Amino acid sequence: xxxxxxPDLEALHTWISxxxxxxxxxxLLGNGMVLLTVALxxxxxxxxxxxxxxxxxxxxxxxxxxxxxxxxxxxxxxxxIGFEACFIQMFFIHTFTAVESGVLLAMSFDRxxxxxxxxxxxxxxxxxxxxxxxxxxxxxxxxxxxxxMWLLTSLPYCQTRAIPHSYCEHMAVVALxxxxxxxxxxxxxxxxxxxxxxDSVFITFSYGMILRSVMRLPSQEARLxxxxxxxxxxxxxxxxxxxxxxxxxxQMFSFGLAPHVQVLVADFYLTVPPMLNPFIYGLxxxxxxxxxxxxx
Numbered sequence: 103x104x105x106x107x108x109p110d111l112e113a114l115h116t117w118i119s120x121x122x123x124x125x126x127x128x129x130l131l132g133n134g135m136v137l138l139t140v141a142l143x144x145x146x147x148x149x150x151x152x153x154x155x156x157x158x159x160x161x162x163x164x165x166x167x168x169x170x171x172x173x174x175x176x177x178x179x180x181x182x183i184g185f186e187a188c189f190i191q192m193f194f195i196h197t198f199t200a201v202e203s204g205v206l207l208a209m210s211f212d213r214x215x216x217x218x219x220x221x222x223x224x225x226x227x228x229x230x231x232x233x234x235x236x237x238x239x240x241x242x243x244x245x246x247x248x249x250x251m252w253l254l255t256s257l258p259y260c261q262t263r264a265i266p267h268s269y270c271e272h273m274a275v276v277a278l279x280x281x282x283x284x285x286x287x288x289x290x291x292x293x294x295x296x297x298x299x300x301d302s303v304f305i306t307f308s309y310g311m312i313l314r315s316v317m318r319l320p321s322q323e324a325r326l327x328x329x330x331x332x333x334x335x336x337x338x339x340x341x342x343x344x345x346x347x348x349x350x351x352x353q354m355f356s357f358g359l360a361p362h363v364q365v366l367v368a369d370f371y372l373t374v375p376p377m378l379n380p381f382i383y384g385l386x387x388x389x390x391x392x393x394x395x396x397x398x
Contacts, residue, residue: 103182103183103184103185103188103263103264103265103270103275103278104181104182104183104263104264104265105171105175105181105182105183105265105267105268105269105270106181106264106265106266106267106268107172107175107176107181107268108268108362108365108366108369109266109267109361109362109365110360110361110362111362115175115176115177116176116177118176119172119173119176119177122169122172122173122176122369122373123173125169125373125374125376125377126165126169126170126173126373126377128377129161129162129165129169129373129376129377129380130162130165132377132379132380132381133158133159133161133162133376133379133380134158134162135380135394136154136155136158136380136390137155137158137159138397139390139393139394139397140152140154140155140390140393141155142393142397143393143396143397145389145393146389146390146393147229149212149227149228149229149231149232150209150212150213150216151389151390152229152232152233152236153205153208153209153212153232153236154209154383154387154390156205156236156239157202157205157206157209157379157383158379158380160198160201160202160205161202161375161376161379161380162376163194163198164194164195164198164199164202164372164376165372165373165376167191167194167195167198168191168195168268168269168372168373169372169373171183171191171269172268172269172369175268183270185259188265188270188275189251189254189255189270191269191270192251192254192270192271192272192275193247193248193251195269195270195372196243196247196250196272197243197244197247198243199243199346200239200242200243200246200247200297201239201240201242201243202342203239203297203298203301203342203343204235204238204239204242204243204301205236205239206301206305206339206342207301207304207305208232208235208236208239209335209383210304210305210308210309210335210339211304211308212227213308213309213312213332213335214308214309214311214312215227217312217315217316217328218311218312218315246293246297247293249289250272250286250289250290250293253285253286253289254272254275254276254283254286257276257279257280257281257283257286258279258280258281259275259278259279259280260280261278261279261280262278263278265278266361266365267365267368268365268368268369269369269372271368272290273287294346294347298343298346298347302339302343305339309332309335309336312328312332313329313332316328316329316332335382335383337382338375338378338379338382338383341374341375341378342375345367345370345371345374345375346371348367348371349367349368349371
C-alpha cells in the first residue's frame, strides 16, 4: 500500500509534522518518566500506580505504532507500507485502544474504592488482582480485534494501492477492497459501540459515586481539590472516547467535511491523549512528583 499522508495538503507536510513530532517527543518523555519513577521508587508499588504504569505502556505502544511511520511519510516521502505491516499496525492501534478503555475503567474503579470504601481498599485491590485486571484488559482487546483482522485480511484488495490517510486506518483500507466489506464494517461498529458503551457506563457510575462522596466532605478545600482531580480525569476520558467515536464515524459518514479534516481529526486523536495522559494521571500527582525529585 501507499500512504498519502494528509490528502490535499501534501505541500504542507513538513509544517504539519512539527506538532506531531512535538507530541510524540512529549509522549516518550512523559510516559517514560512515569514508568521509571514507579519502577524505581518502592513506595509507589501500589495498585493505583500500577494502573498508571499500564496506561503509560499502552500509550507508548499506541504512539510508536503510528507516529514514526507518519513522520517518515511527512519528512522522507516514505509512503510504502507492506501488506502485513499495514494490518499489524491496524491490529496494534485497535487492540490497544480497547486495552486503554479497559484500563481507564479499572482506574475509575480504583478511585471509587479508594474514596468510597477506603478501609477495604488494600483487601479488594491487591497487587495480584491489579495485574490480572491488566492482563484481562489485554486479552479482551486482542480477542475482539483478532476476528476483525481475519475478516479484513481475507478480503481481496485489487483497487488502487493509495490509502488516503497517514496510517493504515481501518475504513480507509477497507475502501480499497474489491469485495463487499459489509460484514467487517458491521462487526467493527458493533464491537466499538459495545466496548465504549459498556466501559463508559461503568466509568460514569464510578465517578458519579465518587462525586456523591466528595460532596459530603466537610472541608470546602478538600471538596475543590477532589473535584479538580476528578474533573481532569473525566476530561481526558471524554477526549479519548469522544475523539475515538468521532474519528470512526467521520470515516464512515463524511458529513460533507474535506478529506484532510477527517484525517487530521483521526491523527490528533491518536497522538494527543497519549501525550496528555502522563501529565493528567501521573506527573500531577504529589507522590510521583516526589518520586521524580528522589530520582533526580
